[in-house]
Amino acid sequence: MKKLLSTTLAVVLSMTAFAQTNFRNITVDEAIELSKKENKLIFIDFYTDWCGPCKMMAKNVFPQKHVGDYFNANFICLKLNAEKEGKDAASEFKVNAYPTFIVIDSNRKVLMNIKGSMQADDFVRKVKNELNPDMSPEKMKERYDNGERTPELVDGYALYTLQSGKEDEGMKIIGDYFNSLDDKQKRSAENFFIYKKYTTDANSPAAEYLFANFSKFDRNIRSDAAETARRLYHSEILKYLSGHIFVTKMYNPQAYEKLRQDIQDAGFDKVYPYQPVFGLIECYAKGDYNAYLDLLESTGDELAKTDFNLILLNLNRLIPVKSDEALKTRTSEYIRSVLHKLEPNTITLIGRVLTSIETE
DSSP: OOOHHHHHHHHHHHHHHHSOOOOHHHHHHHHHHHHHHHHHHHEEEEEEEEEEEHHIIIIITTHHHHHHHHHHHHEEEEEEETTTTTHHHHHHHHOOOOEEEEETTTTTEEEEEEEEEHHHHHHHHHHHHHHHHSHHHHHHHHHHHHOOHHHHHHHHHHHHHTTTTHHHHHHHHHHHHHOOHHHHHTTSGGGGGHHHOOOOOSSSSSHOOOOOOOOGGGGHHHHHHHHHHHHHHHHHHHHHTTTTHTTOOOOOHHHHHHHHHHHHTGGGTTTTHHHHHHHHHHHTTTTHHHHHHHHHHHGGGOHHHHHHHHHHHHHHHHHHTTTTTHHHHHHHHHHHHHHHGGGGHHHHHHHHHHHHTTTO
């Protein structure tokens, strides 16, 4: 039995290791020799110890199975600290931002140079596009101008345009493509990138279509469609919860009631703690700040952690303490009473809010 368990554990561990990106502990010169033998290009992740986005990629992207499968199959992968063992290589390849990801061939020619962090799917797609001659910026523009409108081209060209700082142009590419689709195409898996990557405005045509039809999307993406719709609804709710809608004088009772009703009709209040959120928003809209603090004290533990933290981080603008010393004292005391519930990095941010309130 012990032998069976140890064998099973070994298999599981080997599967886990294979599922991750295999960064080899070798030099660039050694990687070049291996690339000739294995007929692969060389992928190098240049990072530093202090780089936050580098740590995000290492923790959230490279361990994912589909990321590892792609990079292990196509590259000799290296991870080099640009300020330590990779300093000479960083100088050779003119790396001056972190993270920087490059691909070189066995002649040390740089074939790809990508800077910055991104989500796993976007990163893999970006690497593939950079190495595909048909997806070069010049070629994508030529294909697009000639009338080609495949999902892959539209996604790649829009992403390139947005990353080049041309936001209006990039979103027009997506909007024009969305408007050209029929209902079946709008609900297909190959076009789901429209909603997942480019739909951020809950009042946009794509968002409105998603809200009305997410239960009709292709079966294999239906749960993703529902989650994307929930995310968009929640982003709208956060505008109320943070006080943004109220501070900017954009609060409209009818618009809020419709948003709440839509969330309830979709059933999202059954899978997310929306009831205390609705209660706080509606209480705040009445303008009684002491009643709002009463409700926050009694229902705060029912809120999702991110929602609770958002409120705390905005209490200095949610509660007008400048002209009310008693309200100022109460707000300050409330924040201090919940500090023990927060994570260290959140406490640091809340400390600034507390200082802002107490020195008002």
